[in-house]
Amino acid sequence: MSLHVKDLSVARGGRPVLQGVSFDCAPGDALILRGPNGIGKTTLLRTLAGLQPGLSGEVDFPEESGAYASHADGIKAQLSVTENLTFWAEVHGGVLDDTVLEDFDLVDLRDRLAGTLSAGQKRRLGLARLGVIGRKVLFLDEPTVSLDGFSVKMFADWLRDKHLGQGGIAVIATHIDLGLEAPVLDLTPYKAAQDAAGGSDEAFL
Numbered sequence: 559m560s561l562h563v564k565d566l567s568v569a570r571g572g573r574p575v576l577q578g579v580s581f582d583c584a585p586g587d588a589l590i591l592r593g594p595n596g597i598g599k600t601t602l603l604r605t606l607a608g609l610q611p612g613l614s615g616e617v618d619f620p621e622e623s624g625a626y627a628s629h630a631d632g633i634k635a636q637l638s639v640t641e642n643l644t645f646w647a648e649v650h651g652g653v654l655d656d657t658v659l660e661d662f663d664l665v666d667l668r669d670r671l672a673g674t675l676s677a678g679q680k681r682r683l684g685l686a687r688l689g690v691i692g693r694k695v696l697f698l699d700e701p702t703v704s705l706d707g708f709s710v711k712m713f714a715d716w717l718r719d720k721h722l723g724q725g726g727i728a729v730i731a732t733h734i735d736l737g738l739e740a741p742v743l744d745l746t747p748y749k750a751a752q753d754a755a756g757g758s759d760e761a762f763l
């Protein structure tokens with residue numbers, strides 16, 4: 559189990575955004591992505607997860623082991639917290655292990671309809687999904703948005719102890735310090751050159 563990325567170039571709306579990104583993660587490794595707004599963190603994470611094609615380069619990790627998580631986390635508003643988690647567990651061929659409710663501080667909310675949760679509570683439920691789907695390679699896009707300090711620490715603890723500690727890998731775009739001992743990859747030097755745009759349609763608009 560490892561994640562290998564070599565000379566990867568990614569695009570958004572047909573325009574190159576980042577080029578020449580390379581890194582490797584071994585079991586238990588996290589990598590923090592940094593860079594200013596618009597540099598391409600979301601684009602890179604979506605490309606790594608296979609949700610959109612790259613322009614060139616290699617991304618390699620075991621099939622069916624990746625999961626991408628952002629704010630659009632597929633919570634079903636008309637189902638309860640437990641029903642949402644059970645649904646995800648079953649989709650991934652498992653059963654719900656109740657400890658995930660404790661890990662993400664959802665015990666008192668277990669019977670609440672997900673649609674009635676606050677933004678931060680919804681985010682905790684979305685992150686708890688990661689605890690039930692059993693995927694080893696996580697691509698996390700600003701996972702702590704809307705979370706208070708207590709919840710950030712809870713999520714960082716889960717990531718360290720239950721995911722990385724059990725051989726998982728995580729690539730995380732985050733502007734805050736999660737307190738993980740993880741290398742930081744600043745994407746600024748990988749910004750695609752303007753003349754690499756592969757065409758100059760704008761000149762004719």
Ligand SMILES: Nc1ncnc2c1ncn2[C@@H]1O[C@H](COP(=O)(O)OP(=O)(O)OP(=O)(O)O)[C@@H](O)[C@H]1O
Nearest residue numbers: 570571572575593594595596597598599600601602
């Ligand atoms: N739908 C789109 N079509 C074309 N270009 C887009 C689209 N969405 C985003 N972009 C552009 O692609 C570039 C990379 O965006 P991306 O969302 O990957 O950046 P980011 O580093 O995640 O930003 P942030 O820190 O603000 O979340 C930006 O310049 C952005 O303006």
